[in-house]
Amino acid sequence: MTQETIAAETFEATGDFPIDELLSDGITNTPPSFVRAILKAASDPNVTSFAGGLPNPISFPQEDLLESMQRVVSEHGAEAFQYSATAGLAGLRAWIANRYNKRFGTDYVADDVLITTGSQQVLDLLGKVLLDKGDGVIVEKPTYLAAIQAFALHQPVFREVELTEDGLNIDELNAALDAGAKMIYLIPNFQNPTGLTYSAEGRRQVREALADRNIVVVEDDPYGELRFEGESLPYIGGTALPHGVIMGSFSKTVTPGFRMGYLLTKDHELLKKLNTAKEAADLHTNVFSQFVILDYLTHHDLDEHLVKIRDLYRTQAAAMTDAMEEYFPEGVSFTKPEGGMFLWATLPEGISTMDLFDKALERNVAFVPGDPFYAEPGKRSTMRLNFTNADEETIRDGIKRLAEVIAEAL
Amino acid sequence: MTQETIAAETFEATGDFPIDELLSDGITNTPPSFVRAILKAASDPNVTSFAGGLPNPISFPQEDLLESMQRVVSEHGAEAFQYSATAGLAGLRAWIANRYNKRFGTDYVADDVLITTGSQQVLDLLGKVLLDKGDGVIVEKPTYLAAIQAFALHQPVFREVELTEDGLNIDELNAALDAGAKMIYLIPNFQNPTGLTYSAEGRRQVREALADRNIVVVEDDPYGELRFEGESLPYIGGTALPHGVIMGSFSKTVTPGFRMGYLLTKDHELLKKLNTAKEAADLHTNVFSQFVILDYLTHHDLDEHLVKIRDLYRTQAAAMTDAMEEYFPEGVSFTKPEGGMFLWATLPEGISTMDLFDKALERNVAFVPGDPFYAEPGKRSTMRLNFTNADEETIRDGIKRLAEVIAEAL
Incomplete structure (x- = not known):
């Protein structure tokens, strides 16, 4: 069938139609x-x-990823190019759960994991699912600027808590919690922008301050695997607090170009809402790239x-x-x-x-x-x-x- | 470096911390x-x-796409795996603009195009950029259910306008416009769910009703290239109305697994805001897949x-x-x-x-x-x-x- 070319009409004045009003x-x-x-x-x-x-x-790992692409096409064919599940590939979700369990002695399972379009999307989903105009959200001072951006869309009240060499200023944290907040957003390892890492004692203090509060505790950890000095420390929330959410990403360990992030949480009521928001945001994350990452992780030693x-x-x-x-x-x-x-x-x-x-x-x-x-x-x-x-x-x-x-x- | 395994603490009671409140x-x-x-x-x-x-x-086109992947790795290397621009690859945006110009006699350029994570993401971005609680949004009755879902997050007032064999019920449309709306969302070709297509006269009537209104006119067209009978018809808005937005997708023509959609608009004030919302949503769309789609389109005849x-x-x-x-x-x-x-x-x-x-x-x-x-x-x-x-x-x-x-x- 040939497509005919139809001259489109063009509008004339735009001055009467200010977009600002919309x-x-x-x-x-x-x-x-x-x-x-x-x-x-x-x-x-x-x-x-x-x-x-x-x-x-x-x-x-460009060449290794290309090999994985060849295997994915030959082993999975059309399935890797078709629409897929919102939560992400079960195999990849299981791999992620196991990785955390091995590193931290946790008991995550595949169903605790949601694959996202970069970990930036986790910020977007959390904002949607938790924040109404005027709601409190606690952030580090300073914090990751794209988190401010993602949350700002919902017009929350940002409650900044001073970052210290060891973690957070606990008096400021308690004051922020007393003022009210639905979520606290932290980057405990090699923080963006400061490079600071919470000490074991700093983490314990923050966990204690949060333990009797009804609040979603988000720990963004894109660099956790990139520790080049010292020893890994356990998360503040994670499986240790009822609404703990850990954010992760393959952007800094494999490739950012694939936009492959994820979250882990044991709070399945929250996860269900995040899944609905994900569905409305982009249905699911690029499934071909999910297959490729999973194949790469299966055939190579990430460590x-x-x-x-x-x-x-x-x-x-x-x-x-x-x-x-x-x-x-x-x-x-x-x-x-x-x-x-x-x-x-x-x-x-x-x-x-x-x-x-x-x-x-x-x-x-x-x-x-x-x-x-x-x-x-x-x-x-x-x-x-x-x-x-x-x-x-x-x-x-x-x-x-x-x-x-x-x-x-x- | 070896990662030590640290037994994580586990919280005890959750009953005291209802997520509903958050x-x-x-x-x-x-x-x-x-x-x-x-x-x-x-x-x-x-x-x-x-x-x-x-x-x-x-x-x-699985095998052709695999060939494109090989070329992309050899020709672009690290660039195809690195972070990239929010708007999308310039070459892919130009290809899309040219395709529309050839089909419809429009004058789109690359800068009128935003690449998105599936066209579902366009719905998400439009909702964010336009809708506050209580704002009017006009939709067809019936309409695409995931559009209802994406807009519902912002708690707008949906104004439904009866879909007819030829397009919209114009009296209902005028009543909806009089009641107030920031956006009208239409699927003029082989609509999901009905399969109906607006006639040339139906399009003209809708365009006329919208011409003196300050409203964003969104036409979602994922199936436009899948016409198996009759001739293509021009869009209602597009370049013909000041806030015209056309939505497109490679999901039905190449692969949905890559989540590759886009929008075209001449309204650069609106586009700038959509770009900011996109940045906060996922930084940019999977750039490796953008390179692959562009290579595929360059080396093959899509028609x-x-x-x-x-x-x-x-x-x-x-x-x-x-x-x-x-x-x-x-x-x-x-x-x-x-x-x-x-x-x-x-x-x-x-x-x-x-x-x-x-x-x-x-x-x-x-x-x-x-x-x-x-x-x-x-x-x-x-x-x-x-x-x-x-x-x-x-x-x-x-x-x-x-x-x-x-x-x-x-």
Whole structure:
């Protein structure tokens, strides 16, 4: 059948039809991602960018994944290309449950797992399922900016609790809980943006504060497998609190391009609602990619693959902190992460890292100013630095130039 | 590094922590998909199921897609596995714009296109960007049930407008517009669930009624390329109205497993907000699959591939309508679709197809009762039948048994 070409009519005036009148309150209150805007500015090949959040391509097992694709087509055929179940592939859900059980001595089963389109989608689903306008949500201060974005759509009240070297400021946490909140959102390992990790004692204190509260306890853990120093610590909630939710992802361990995340929870009433929200959001996650990831995990030892990534990130993190110790002027402090992809520098109060950004860009070095990582708007003297996407030489050189920019501003 | 196994603590009582108190009003008002529940009941291999909505596997060019995967890995490498732009691959967006321009004489460009995680995600994004609690949204009566689900999360007021053989009941449409609505959601070609297609005159009438209104006009067109009779007709809105949005998908033409949908709109203010909502929902759509689809479309003639699908569906639709003419008792009417995957049968008033469902299942034949396709709850005497997933013999035999069940109920 040939398709005829029909000249479409075109409307004339648009001035009479303002879209503003049609937009929801939620979207009007939701900021576009500042990082994504910055990444454009930092994409000039002459710029040493510590602004990104990209895993190193060493983490993508490209050829192994291609082999898995061939096996999936030959072993599963049409099933891998057809519509599929909202919850995700049973085999992949079981693999994830087993992995957590092995690592943490938990008793998760496949039915405790929901496969999502990146772990970003978990944030979207949690916002939908829990938050009405004005509801309280507790977040770390600072926190992951795309979580602020996902929750903001529902116009909640953000209750920020100061992040410390060990975890949370417990007095602030109790005050936030007393003020009321449906959900607390935490990133206990190598936090984005700070690189901080809750200590065993810090976790215990937070768990204790939450134990007699009716609240959904969300722990976002995209980097948990990327610990390059120290020992893994148990979650705060997980199976230890009634509404514990753990978020995970294959983005930092296999590939972010597949958008493959997941959540684990023993709260099946909550899970059922998250499943309904998932169904309405995109029916199910790319099932071909689910088959490919499962095949890859079945035919390869993930732990062997992770060693490569951890070794690289350990070296890169050390290159950055060593250079900071050498070049950064007095009065600037920074974190020393035990894993993950980021660290956090704090300048003397009163120095706006947002103002510093353009000056750094003139010297061909980029970072993310602290501002977008706080639910409360305001000028900040902090910055996030990513260490996973440059070699040691480039890191050293970039930090040196950044140090000069900072020194001039002091 | 070895991961130690730490015995997790487990909570004791849950009774004191009711999740109901924490759930949002939105999710409490959102029904889980009735069809997905039904599909389980109909998955018994002995059941002839007309309840599904699955494209025929003939539409999946598995081997060609596998070849594309090999090319993508060798030509693009890490880029195809890394994080990517929210809007989608520029090349794929340009391909889509050109396809529409060729078919409809429009002037879309790549920047008018947003790639989404299935076209279901477009519904999710539109709901977020436009609907606050109590806002009006106009839908066809009946309409696509997952659109009701996606919009319901925002607690809008659904204004249903009767679908006719030619399009919409214009008096009802004007009344709905007068009552107020931010969006009208239409499926002009081989509608799901009815299989009806708006005539050229029907489209003109609807366009005229909408022309002086400030409203987002959404046309969902997943089956547009699957016309097996008659000629393509221009969209109602598209480029012809200021806030026209066209929704499309590769689910019915290449593969649903990849969850690859898109929207086109010339309204860049609206598009910018949809982009922000997309960013917060899942950052971007699976970029490896975007590369694969683009490579496939570049190396193959989609029109040649579509001929196969259309020929099969034409035969299957004819088998179903022929059998219905032969076996269905008097008083039952049904649509004769010019494309797509579904047709719609209407029984005499007062007969509940929901009550009929269990009786049909006893005779090993399944359909979807009309009830979930209406925004307004109530018992219906209509049913949706899918014709794309059984051979002619099976269709004929299944319709015969269904006719017997109906005859007994009359």
